[in-house]
Amino acid sequence: MSRLKGVAGRDPRAGFRAERRDWGASVPQGLLKAARKSGQLNLSGRNLSEGKIQGYDPIVRPGRKHLPHCVWRINVDIPEEANQNLSFSATERWWEQTDLTKLIISNNKLQSLTDDLRLLPALTVLDIHDNQLTSLPSAIRELENLQKLNVSHNKLKILPEEITNLRNLKGLYLQHNELTCIPRGFEQLSNLEDLDLSNNRLTTVPASFASLSSLLQLNLSSNQLKSLPAEISGMKRLKHLDCNSNLLETIPSELASMESLELLYLRRNKLRFLPEFPSCKLLKELHVGENQIEVLGAGHLKHLNSILVLDLRDNKLKSVPDEITLLQSLERLDLSNNDISSLPCSLGELHLKFLALEGNPLRTIRREIINKGTQEVLKYLRSKIKDDGPSQSDSVTETAMTLPSESRVNVHAIITLKILDYSDKQTTLIPDEVFDAVKSNIITSVNFSKNQLCEIPKRIVELKEMVSDVNLSFNKLSFISLELCMLQKLTFLDLRNNFLNSLPEEMVSLIRLQTINLSFNRFKILPEILYRIPTLETILISNNQVGSLDPQKMKTMENLITLDLQNNDLLQIPPELGNCVNLRTLLLDGNPFRVPRAAILMKGTAAILEYLRDRIPT
Structure with missing residues (x-):
């Protein structure tokens, strides 16, 4: 009632109309009305920067860039249309609104979020990517229903410990910020399935990460990691691990025991040795390009039964072992920019769809053959295999099994x-x-x-x-x-x-x-x-x-x-x-x-x- 009295006390010729015009320019009233019905509000890319609305939002400090007050209070305050004494049909009664469950305020110029965030306890999705946030309010702990939080492409330097209270969180996207560490208690996010921490300034990964037992995807690329904790192998469900563009010199041997791992990215690090993967029976893609690996041996290959993509480009390999034929599922092999002078003829027995060899001092295969593409290279290698040739039953002579018309x-x-x-x-x-x-x-x-x-x-x-x-x-x-x-x-x-x-x-x-x-x-x-x-x-x-x-x-x-x-x-x-x-x-x-x-x-x-x-x- 006090809010209604305030509206009535304003000059009807100026104040009230000015308020509507400013509010509408920032958050259209139609969007708010629709959001009360659907429970979803998308304010992406609306150039939201000044939270101050004349005569309406005295709490917001002038010059500070954050979200208009009306958004946080969408399920609390009486809507503007009710203040205008409009009649409502049975389907438009404002008091029969739906709690906001999805809020998208990405691609704006917001510098902060207020503690009024707690006024939206039903949120399951909060998307704030591509803003100018330097911190998150401690009130975020009260969003206990939150399942997806996207704060990527901001300027966060630290995460509040209160974020560990979001026990229902499944997706957390923090890429492209300025984080240097992970808050204590992060392992309490036991339902987390997708975690993206790429393009930050992390130097270590807590051993407690192993307790994130539900994690399926972990992106740690483009940080400053020099090592990974052995405990990371405790993530028994992890399928996708991306550690590209770090400072890794070694990989813990325990990584090879991650039975669910399907995609492993280790490009652009300082690795000199490649670990063996005896337990990674499901590994489909292994990317270790742009490192300093000198040896690829039979032990590295014998367990990769499901491998489809093997990226070894820009290393210091001098040879490829004959055991490469063990990789019968392999479709893509990138050996470009190494120091390989010859290829095993057995490579021709693989059913590769893509083979990259550029930038090697190959002496046993002519450049013109390489330039003709993958299939011509494989065909050439097969022709060099020293064996007894096809059996009589496979020969292309004219027999009862081969019609004369097929002889060509x-x-x-x-x-x-x-x-x-x-x-x-x-x-x-x-x-x-x-x-x-x-x-x-x-x-x-x-x-x-x-x-x-x-x-x-x-x-x-x-x-x-x-x-x-x-x-x-x-x-x-x-x-x-x-x-x-x-x-x-x-x-x-x-x-x-x-x-x-x-x-x-x-x-x-x-x-x-x-x-x-x-x-x-x-x-x-x-x-x-x-x-x-x-x-x-x-x-x-x-x-x-x-x-x-x-x-x-x-x-x-x-x-x-x-x-x-x-x-x-x-x-x-x-x-x-x-x-x-x-x-x-x-x-x-x-x-x-x-x-x-x-x-x-x-x-x-x-x-x-x-x-x-x-x-x-x-």
Whole structure:
């Protein structure tokens, strides 16, 4: 009642209307009204900075940037429409409101949160990322129902101990702050499943972290950690551990006993030795690139039964052991920028979809073969294997098992290597007998390179349920047919050296595509459809006429690691490209731009991105 009297006592010609105008400019009344019904309020990106509302919020100190008082009191105060004596229908009675459970106030300019936070005890989601917060109020302890708290991209230097009272918290996102330590009692967050502490200033991880028994994902990347506690192995459910970009010199051997671990990221550290992983039977990805590892031995490989991705780039490896063949599930192997002079021929027996070898002093395999891509390298290595050759039953001679019409088709490759190979024939059409030879066999790779094809064979669609690797390079293709777009298991596509200048919209259905090679074609822009394939990790589009790209759309490609734009027509490199921080390899040589200069390009991708970021207009 006192609040209503206050409203009535103001000058109806000035004060009341001024209050509504200021309030509405900051938090629209319609949003508040809708939030009382839905229990959700989204104030993201509304430039909220000044909390002071004339005549309404005397508690807020002028000049201090925090949230308007009305937001915290949304379920406490009588709404403005009630003060105006409006009539309410049965469905709009303000007193029948829903408690606010989700509050999003991200991307504003807030400098602090008040203790009025306690007035929203029903909150399950609080998202405050991308503000200017330097601290959190102690009243946060009263949000006992909170399940997700996002305070990333702020200026937090310390966390209040009261945060350990949030026992129902499942997701806690603290990346990109200025934290130097973790508060005592953090292990009490026993329901926490996802914890992101990346891009802070942490120097140690408390041993008590082991008590976070529900944790599934832990991101500690881009800190200043020199070691990990052995107790970390107590996280029995942990699947994803990211320790990229730290100062780690060793990894505790206990890490190898984490049975649930699936993804392990240790890039950009100071590791000299790689641990063995006898208990990590589920490990699918191991990223140890950009370290100082000198030896890869059989002991490192024999337990990695489920490994799909092995990243060893930018280390000091001198050799690859023959036991690499133990990794029968391996799909991606990155050995680039090491000191490897020869490869074991047994490597050719793996069913790799991507093999990176650039930057090694290889002497046993010609550069022209390496430049032809993964499948050509594997094919070359297989040809060097010293054995007795295929058994009589596998031979491609004309027998009762091999029809005369199939004699030109490599049936051995179909049966044993799962490859449909009809390359280097200089043919304009792929004969039906090639597809007929597949019969009931499983085919994972197709190689029709080095022919004179003007269109993609329509019968390739018959392989849509199994093929993952297609090589159509060195042909005369000027368009991509819809049949290719139906290969939904496709992960690797080689279209080098054709006459392409566009890609069809239908390629958006290639929901597993990871690598595409479009080098030596006729593209004038980066094809728009590529931005819409989120699984892409590698785009090779060198030696075209590309004159522009969209850095904002490229930033959304979170999996993109390699982008080769060499020898194109780029007159300038947009500074915003520097925000694509996931890029590990960005190649720009041979373009007519003036900056970045060659001295910057020679320093590598990280230096290029940093240079570009520094030139983004503020």
